[in-house]
Amino acid sequence: MESKEKSELAKQYNSPSEGKSGLYVYRAGSFGGALKKDVWLNGKCVGETAPNIFFYEEIEGNTEHKVSTESEFSPNDLLIKTESGKNYFVSQYIKMGVFVGGAGVELVDEKKGKKQVSKLDMAIKGTCSK
Template structure:
């Protein structure tokens, strides 16, 4: 998975990782198009092949889910970084799409998690 081979032309690859100093012990769920992929922990990543088109990637937070919408093209990989932000009572989480270089490094520094 860490070789970042391009997926088939009719699929896109999605890497979701978390490498955050804050909130290392917190586990936060990540969902794609409303379906839970799994719970993240520090230094963990997920990989999922997805169909081309528009997708919504979200993560739970202290008060509400945070989400990012992105357009996936076939034959390409996409990288999303989940990060922990300090909340009033518990840490919340955010998610953002990152460029290939940052994403590849984040994944290299992580271990593959088993998705649902």
């Protein structure tokens, strides 16, 4: 996990740097607790999720980005068109699969995203299983 200070700073939801957007990717709840699922941004590893964690990073604003998550048979993707100066919240959810649990990602509104992320701990980015 990231330090408590870094986690609390990210949860202040400050405006991103000039020309940037903020991206929060999180997994709330304990359903599928034993499962860890990779998350990628534009094909690069963000990290491996577990219950009740989030990742934060600044990304290029006014650009389309692809957030992907590992699932049972193939990755599930979400395209987001960002606007500079705004924060975006992507929820990763676990779903029942045929053999193992799968995962999906969905864009949620800022109010719901902030409410969820405020209860979570920030994870260290950069380690994926694949």
